[in-house]
Amino acid sequence: MTNSGHNFADLPAAQAEFSAKLEQHRGIVSKIVFTYCSNPEDRKELAQEIAAQLWRSYRTYDSDRAFSTWMYRVALNVAISWVRRHARRIRHVVEVGGAVDDIAAPERAQDSRAQVLRSVIATLDPMNRALLALYLEARSYREISEILGISETNVATKISRLKRRVVKQTQDLERE
Amino acid sequence: MNLDELKPAWNELEHRVIAQQTVIDELLLKQTSRDVQKSIKPLMFGQIAQIVIGVALAGLGAQFWIPRTEISLFLVSGLITHVYGVALIINGIRVLRKVLAVNFSGPVLVVQKGIAEIESTYVTSGWVLGLPWWLLWIPISIVILTFAGFDLLRVEPCAWLIPNIVIGVLGMVATVFGYRYLRSTANPEIQSRLDRMVAGVSIQEAKARLADFEQFERE
Numbered sequence: 001m002t003n004s005g006h007n008f009a010d011l012p013a014a015q016a017e018f019s020a021k022l023e024q025h026r027g028i029v030s031k032i033v034f035t036y037c038s039n040p041e042d043r044k045e046l047a048q049e050i051a052a053q054l055w056r057s058y059r060t061y062d063s064d065r066a067f068s069t070w071m072y073r074v075a076l077n078v079a080i081s082w083v084r085r086h087a088r089r090i091r092h093v094v095e096v097g098g099a100v101d102d103i104a105a106p107e108r109a110q111d112s113r114a115q116v117l118r119s120v121i122a123t124l125d126p127m128n129r130a131l132l133a134l135y136l137e138a139r140s141y142r143e144i145s146e147i148l149g150i151s152e153t154n155v156a157t158k159i160s161r162l163k164r165r166v167v168k169q170t171q172d173l174e175r176e
Numbered sequence: 177m178n179l180d181e182l183k184p185a186w187n188e189l190e191h192r193v194i195a196q197q198t199v200i201d202e203l204l205l206k207q208t209s210r211d212v213q214k215s216i217k218p219l220m221f222g223q224i225a226q227i228v229i230g231v232a233l234a235g236l237g238a239q240f241w242i243p244r245t246e247i248s249l250f251l252v253s254g255l256i257t258h259v260y261g262v263a264l265i266i267n268g269i270r271v272l273r274k275v276l277a278v279n280f281s282g283p284v285l286v287v288q289k290g291i292a293e294i295e296s297t298y299v300t301s302g303w304v305l306g307l308p309w310w311l312l313w314i315p316i317s318i319v320i321l322t323f324a325g326f327d328l329l330r331v332e333p334c335a336w337l338i339p340n341i342v343i344g345v346l347g348m349v350a351t352v353f354g355y356r357y358l359r360s361t362a363n364p365e366i367q368s369r370l371d372r373m374v375a376g377v378s379i380q381e382a383k384a385r386l387a388d389f390e391q392f393e394r395e
Contacts, residue, residue, distance in 0.1 A: 034189060076284045
């Protein structure tokens with residue numbers, strides 16, 4: 001039987017269930033926020049919006065389906081919408097500092113991987129950032145296709161393009 | 177370096193964000209009472225306001241022209257006000273339905289394409305419903321002033337109507353050409369500000385975003 005949606009008549013129970021599920025997937029919001037924001041204030045604002053939307057959408061969550069898939073969808077949709085609304089400000093921030101400064105903060109010089117990751121994320125459009133995040137999260141092509149709403153073949157094609165891009169950006173960074 | 181080699185850096189991010197996790201956890205719990213998605217809220221209120229104004233104008237227009245069909249100036253002014261009011265209502269309901277149908281737990285591409293389409297419809301209808309105000313103020317003023325007790329037929333209507341229509345048409349043409357001229361010569365920042373000033377959001381930006389999502393889907 002499909003358990004579609006939640007009964008909010010017992011609000012404290014629904015909140016407790018929601019909090020428990022969030023606890024199991026606590027890293028998702030943070031990673032999505034870090035993927036799309038560099039400024040701490042922006043991160044806080046985006047995290048707030050994601051949290052609000054997660055709770056609002058929780059009524060329609062079908063518990064027969066993976067919570068993580070549902071959570072990625074909501075978080076990415078909010079993040080991409082947020083980027084759209086703040087495009088001008090974000091563009092400025094990226095030009096000045098890079099998209100995900102905190103990834104590599106203390107070991108910036110030593111960790112070339114973090115530097116490449118930062119550089120790759122900064123150059124990607126919002127949809128490809130989502131794709132990269134899901135791939136790095138080790139989600140299957142099938143799950144990525146469900147989250148993004150594109151075919152598995154399309155996911156595979158785009159991942160292979162991303163791979164080529166990373167190789168090229170690494171080479172460019174090494175030359176600099 | 178290949179993409180898979182970036183996974184350790186990505187996983188390192190997880191350890192790093194744990195430090196901020198407490199803040200985010202706190203936010204997640206606090207936000208459970210917030211109920212309306214922020215990005216859509218202003219658009220929703222804008223459409224509701226548009227529908228209310230549309231109902232008022234349609235009502236005013238209908239009340240005006242129905243008992244005055246024998247005077248063509250009043251008939252036309254009332255009908256224009258009525259039709260414009262109905263257009264505002266239809267457009268408002270159309271956009272509002274799309275806004276309310278946005279389901280943030282849907283597949284990302286579907287949701288984002290939907291939002292880009294709403295944005296594109298919104299800014300385009302902003303032009304279509306906004307630009308005619310160069311002329312629309314005339315019939316609406318006729319309706320309001322007549323209801324207020326002014327006898328507009330005391331003076332020959334052509335004497336004030338024709339100059340105002342000419343000014344309105346010239347204003348409308350100047351707005352379109354001025355906008356096109358500034359868009360073709362000004363720098364991108366000015367262009368974008370101009371778009372936002374005229375339509376709230378840049379039509380070009382809205383269309384470009386929609387095209388980006390469609391391209392992502394096709395590739």
